[in-house]
Amino acid sequence: MIFRTSRPTQNRAENARIGPATDAFPAIELQGLSKTYGKGRHAVTALRDIYQQFPAGSFTAIMGPSGSGKSTLIQCAAGLDKPSTGRVLLGTVELNRIKEPTLTTTRREQIGFIFQAFNLLPSLNARQNIELPIRLAGKRVDRDWINKIVTQVGINDRLKQRPAELSGGQQQRVAIARALAPRPRVVFADEPTGALDTRTARDILELLRHTVDEFGQTMIMVTHDPVAASFSDRVLFLADGQIVDETTDPTADAVAARLTRLER
Numbered sequence: 629m630i631f632r633t634s635r636p637t638q639n640r641a642e643n644a645r646i647g648p649a650t651d652a653f654p655a656i657e658l659q660g661l662s663k664t665y666g667k668g669r670h671a672v673t674a675l676r677d678i679y680q681q682f683p684a685g686s687f688t689a690i691m692g693p694s695g696s697g698k699s700t701l702i703q704c705a706a707g708l709d710k711p712s713t714g715r716v717l718l719g720t721v722e723l724n725r726i727k728e729p730t731l732t733t734t735r736r737e738q739i740g741f742i743f744q745a746f747n748l749l750p751s752l753n754a755r756q757n758i759e760l761p762i763r764l765a766g767k768r769v770d771r772d773w774i775n776k777i778v779t780q781v782g783i784n785d786r787l788k789q790r791p792a793e794l795s796g797g798q799q800q801r802v803a804i805a806r807a808l809a810p811r812p813r814v815v816f817a818d819e820p821t822g823a824l825d826t827r828t829a830r831d832i833l834e835l836l837r838h839t840v841d842e843f844g845q846t847m848i849m850v851t852h853d854p855v856a857a858s859f860s861d862r863v864l865f866l867a868d869g870q871i872v873d874e875t876t877d878p879t880a881d882a883v884a885a886r887l888t889r890l891e892r
């Protein structure tokens with residue numbers, strides 16, 4: 629996908645640092661991805677033979693009933709879980725073939741993941757949590773960018789507090805800021821706005837949209853909320869481990885209507 633022409637050159641340089649110029653390739657490609665948990669009669673097949681491309685600089689929402697495989701899909705796509713069969717390509721790199729410690733480095737530099745269960749480090753304050761992935765990657769902390777993120781997610785006055793001193797919604801916002809801080813090529817988010825009030829949710833969705841439009845970041849977001857999905861370019865509908873439909877340029881109403889038919 630082509631970056632906006634109005635993009636300042638400074639951002640182009642930044643993107644060159646994020647990763648190689650592989651715009652000819654999708655940011656993420658899933659080839660025949662399947663995942664079965666357990667064995668024998670206890671086996672649960674969570675994903676069935678998924679083929680899908682996520683273009684660089686696109687924002688995709690993934691929706692579907694509970695248990696349809698949404699979390700499994702993004703965890704496999706992000707290299708956090710191993711598919712039973714199939715391949716995940718991150719640009720031109722086959723994620724499942726790289727071994728530790730290279731896998732951890734690749735994930736840290738190129739992939740951001742917003743977990744539903746925050747996963748913040750309890751001994752670090754909010755600012756230290758947000759800056760940790762940048763420091764671990766040995767990169768320079770861009771103060772202006774960090775300030776912009778923490779202001780937009782609304783935790784700029786909570787940066788000295790540790791996770792235990794923050795509410796669930798505030799911890800979620802720190803987790804979102806942490807995922808965006810190093811400007812990874814691809815950001816995965818599992819229900820990033822589920823625990824938030826409508827206003828904060830909207831601010832965060834606008835920030836996610838902004839990182840896609842301005843920095844060519846690729847966003848893949850699981851959500852149950854048709855309004856959240858309407859911030860994306862495309863919605864994939866998952867049912868029983870398969871992609872059963874997709875909508876481009878979604879409106880909240882169209883998504884809600886499609887979802888109702890799916891869940892019946």
Ligand SMILES: Nc1ncnc2c1ncn2[C@@H]1O[C@H](COP(=O)(O)OP(=O)(O)OP(=O)(O)O)[C@@H](O)[C@H]1O
Pocket residue numbers: 665666672673674692693694695696697698699700701
């Ligand atoms: N670690 C696991 N061990 C066994 N089965 C699992 C495991 N993780 C997920 N599953 C099963 O795989 C299927 C898909 O689960 P998944 O968590 O991907 O669904 P989901 O679409 O994210 O649901 P929700 O909307 O409730 O979060 C479910 O049947 C679930 O029970």
Ligand SMILES: [Mg+2]
Pocket residue numbers: 698699700818
């Ligand atoms: Mg889930």
